[in-house]
Amino acid sequence: MNKKGLLIVISGPSGAGKGTVYNEVLIRRPEIKRSVSVTTRAPRKGEVDGIHYYFRTVEEYQRMIANGEFLETASVYSNYYGTPKAPVYEKLALGQDVMFEIDTLGAKQIKTIYPESVTIFIIPPSFEILEKRLRARGTDSEDSIRRRLSCARSELAKYKQFDYIVFNDDLESSIQRVLSIIDAEKSRIFRNEKAIKDYLNS
């Protein structure tokens, strides 16, 4: 049948719980591949090239940008981070699904470059609960909490760029919803054109 895999993007504001949803979905669907990023920062102890990151020099990274080799790229604290197209496209061509956890800017870049991607926006059930969650962490200063909350508001306003939205009020329901979205997308007509044509010619 040679059906292409799905490129799934999980995004959302800080504190929405998108990382937990992402990890849980990967546990339940171990056949879904994680994407591996390229970075210019130095490897930390135990990090292996090609598994945790592809470690590259700034010159190599900039050459990759110039060659249009990225699905998305960003710089954080003077280091580059990005997702190279080639390994992702190879997996998709083999029929493997690939999933990303990424911020709204990265999600937008991916959707632009690869419009068939399935983009899911995970949001906290309300601003009140988001504030409670950030405080419960106990790791952020009052100032940082204020900044994160105002940042969440402007992040949330970007909802229109996404295909799906999941209100994360209950972790298990959110995981199930993401799994349903992945399954449903596999039945979308435009993803089955080839299979249907083969079928009609049989």
Place this chain on the structure above:
Amino acid sequence: MNKKGLLIVISGPSGAGKGTVYNEVLIRRPEIKRSVSVTTRAPRKGEVDGIHYYFRTVEEYQRMIANGEFLETASVYSNYYGTPKAPVYEKLALGQDVMFEIDTLGAKQIKTIYPESVTIFIIPPSFEILEKRLRARGTDSEDSIRRRLSCARSELAKYKQFDYIVFNDDLESSIQRVLSIIDAEKSRIFRNEKAIKDYLNS
């Protein structure tokens, strides 16, 4: 939140097993409403007006057509059958989901009149298996089987009008896939615009 219900359409060629999938989905999700058709044929023993059908005269039916009161209408053996908009729209406005089992012509009419509907095409796993299934029924003549098979081929060619396709090779997987599609559709961005705006204004 006042979120609109989903209008779900299950369609497919004869012998695809769409009726079984439809009934099983309704058993697992008893909150989903069946649609009730209007007909001009005489009530059979035990049939109750407003439950099995809305029974109407030919004159009443034609007036309803003229007034644009149908989501879809067809005539079969000189009787009319159709789905009136009003009771369906009332349920959707209350946030109730409504599901239809209907042929490809009816499905197309509904999608045209109500583009937000979710249309799912259930097809047999192959023509070979469809033929086996029709023969196993033991109710059709050789001639009728030939006619049904050639009809299935032209029905299948209409796949592009649908949102989703489900290859019904395993009943339980097909039911689960339809349930996933229903759940996923509830998270589509355009169905949540109002909820998100309320959220952002909170």
